[in-house]
Amino acid sequence: MGSARYYAARRDMEVTDIMQPISKPADHPPVSARRVGVLLMNLGTPEATDYWSMRRYLKEFLSDPRVIEVPKAVWWPVLNGIILTVRPGKSGHAYKSIWNEERNESPLKTVTRAQAEGVAAALAARHGDSVVVDWAMRYGQPAVGPAIQRLKEQGCDRILLFPLYPQYSATTTATANDQAFRQLMTMRWQPAVRTVPAYHDEPGYIEALARSVVRHIAALDHTPDVLLASFHGLPKVYLDRGDPYHCFCVKTARLLAERLGWEPGRVQYSFQSRFGKAEWLKPYTDKTVEELARAGKTKIAVIAPGFSADCVETLEEIQFQVKDAFMAAGGERFTYIPCLNDHPDHVIFLADLVERELGGWVDGAGARAARDAEDHVTA
Ligand SMILES: C=CC1=C(C)c2cc3[nH]c(cc4nc(cc5[nH]c(cc1n2)c(C)c5CCC(=O)O)C(CCC(=O)O)=C4C)c(C)c3C=C
């Protein structure tokens, strides 16, 4: 085993195998155009703000065992009872206040599409048409499964899955990848896949956040006393069970503070969007802004570095609810710094991250297509 003769014999055997006439399987990607696919994935969004659209979206979301870890026998009666009776109306109202009327869709959808178009343009400039970029939502439309199928049909025999969450959590990153893998389970001939690691401490991401803070603060007629980095929360028990999300959020906030170089304590962090009665990650955003106002920090700026795109949790919850809590407690000036969205700093950072994670895949795409075409001529 392992001798030069052994390998020579193996090689001859494989050549003989390849030379057998083979019929082309039905799900074979077109040989002429082997490409690499990139799928940007975000959380999801209702199709409209009416009761039934909201109910459908919330049901899909809150039936995900990655999101709600309560055993089904206990959770289902609660979900199908009180939650899906009351929440669709309440959340629909919140969505209505931030809805993109022009496109008749949620801002998360609008921004995610723009991010995908930006990343596609950046990669096309570098690699021509050998990289195909698409986008999808974990819950609702456009769904992840059909997007994977579309990439395959466009000749992508390698796909990079990119969950658009800077901080890893099983509730977001893992469930997005799960959904893609579910589609792969249906395929006889799967594309090869890679997943983009979370990027909570990537220098390019911290730099884009810092530049955004500086840009927005420079446009104000005052200097905020405190910058609060507000992250979406999680039930605390998920941290106790090993979800690293909390630690990654804290690290992002620390790196942002270091990059800004402000005096200690001027950048703080907190967690928003509590759902249900259990304890969630602390400190809570609403309580924090109230305490800041009472402590005389009456001018604050809030940024949401855990969201790659503005959505109901930032545009409605931070800009209306959190602001109201701050003002009611004695706050005077409240500035919301938007998510990085499709700002060029962000798009270039995302494209660079994709490029790095494609390492070795993309430059070979043209050569692979030529080689594979040749194989099929001789086979
Ligand atoms: C950014 C990271 C997010 C984590 C972590 C997260 C965990 C998480 N979320 C819920 C419950 C809800 N989240 C809702 C909306 C929502 N959540 C995120 C992101 C994270 N969620 C985003 C980007 C959005 C907005 C989507 C949009 O279309 O704008 C909602 C729906 C809105 C509402 O009813 O408030 C719920 C519900 C749980 C339970 C959870 C972790 C266990």
Ligand SMILES: [Fe+2]
């Ligand atoms: Fe959420």
Ligand SMILES: [Fe+2]
């Ligand atoms: Fe919320």
